[in-house]
Amino acid sequence: MLAVALPCLTAQQSGTCAPCHPKEAKGHAQTLMARTLEPGGQASIPGSHAELRLKLGSFSYRIYRAGGQDRYQVSDGTSSMEGVVAWAMGQGAAGQTYVLEREGKLYESRVSFYNDIKGLDATLGSPAGVPKNLAEAFGREMPALSVTECFQCHAAAGPAAATAPAKGSLAWTKTLVPGVQCENCHKGAWKHAAARTAGDMKSARLAKLKDASTEEISDVCGVCHRTWSHIQLNGPRGVANVRFQPYRIVMSKCYDAMDRRIGCTACHDPHNRPEGVAVNSDPACLGCHTARAGGGPVGKVCKVGTNRCASCHMPKYELPGSHFRFTDHFIRIARPNETYPD
Template identity: 40%
Template structure:
């Protein structure tokens, strides 16, 4: 789904979880009551992951820090006034044309910081036409919806989501979303759970309850750069999907695996340039840019070796590499800024390299 992103992939159903051979959104085995929890053996990882963005990729109504701290949000979009109000842990989304209004409870919150909401009205799912952006501390048009010109209050309410698209967006933001090949909104688990990335985790827990620790889920650390890009790209967009869907321009800065694969230094069989080389998905993203220097110098340091050729050492500096070679790019509309994963020598005034 293009929740704070582009229109949903036409190829995402064909992508496979590389560690399992299963389709990306296959249903997980239902855990039994006596199974151990992942935290029983992996307390450090689960404790850290409790604060990670992927763990909060989707949240249901309750005490949401962003909405609780902004209880009265509103924005005028043309002739329509949008309002998001939060009271006692309950949030409502409303749109008014000055005469009539539509108001519904917010049922699903997509995103931990920037947020888009999925709404339900008369059994139909809608994506909110406005979203919350931390950069603005307020509401603005949901990315991808700028071209929508509502003709009536219902169109202004939100963009209708098809059953196929809803399966994809919930599949990337939640776990256990499928039941009998259909979206199971009542029993899904908010956020990206262990089984979503570690195929076989539920079976591993069931075996562990019987004292059998042989069925270990495949470690993602063994992936090379290309495999990691395809795995993470199931939701963050692969190079292949981006090219086939003809997504171009600054909006594709959100598709990190695609941008990284376009880097001159990207080598598919080299794990030093993979998503997992720099990012631990069990933790919040590290915004201390200096912390990434060691990753850059693993290839571009004076003593580093490269699998195919000698990587040049930067003549300007050996620190704060990311600030120069991975520039921050604002999305069209200016409500969000993304780090461009196309690693390059940036030249002042050059057009966005696509």
């Protein structure tokens, strides 16, 4: 049994860690990652719009809040299909997709919200063009495996995971702690918290990630942002892989698997990411590209720019259909009109 009392499973895991790690707990709860999954009825985007609407061919979509639920409806003019939003996935920096419940089954919504257009459009990865019939217009029925995959990247197992219902079921999703939680990056965190709270200082020790190599951190993040080897083996090739940073960054001459100055956490603090504030990577770049000042290997110095290094050396690409410009982590001298280097 676990000694930690959890007031409510939908609370963030950080509440459990806060008494002992207040800094990480406070910052983490504010990140987009921590908030990337919201229960239907409490989803912030449908909550802040009276109604979301879209017309796709002859199909009309509506997402609206009624009776404490977020509801999703598609009509072809004569008949309509309606479902309840079980979960809203994605905080919407790029977009938000809905996991719908209808007659005991789960569906991925055919349309998603996109921040760039402040409205609905076809879900990324859905079949191109206008849906053939009402059922197709509604969304894609999600097999248990697909549900499991989505939720393993957008939520964390709760402290009583071993007794949870079958993976991929709606009941299972409700046992998860929504959002990317401490446990996702610090494996064994629940057990550690329970042991420390009970005064046991010996068992359930966690790995100290501050001491992990750049490659090891890439693999922690790569569980969801995909690892180098996953993309190398399975693709995709071409611009579709721009969103997989652990793969792209390895192509840079800057990359050194053992050098922490080019690890993900040199530019991103996983415990603190003020929303709307652009990442400032200049200190990281200048950690290496500076005139020799003693200590550590140094790189060449730029003759063109002195700040906002990423704006020239980490170009942005829009993925077709995503309404979002991803930052290429292949750091390089990007020439005008070059083809996407892959």
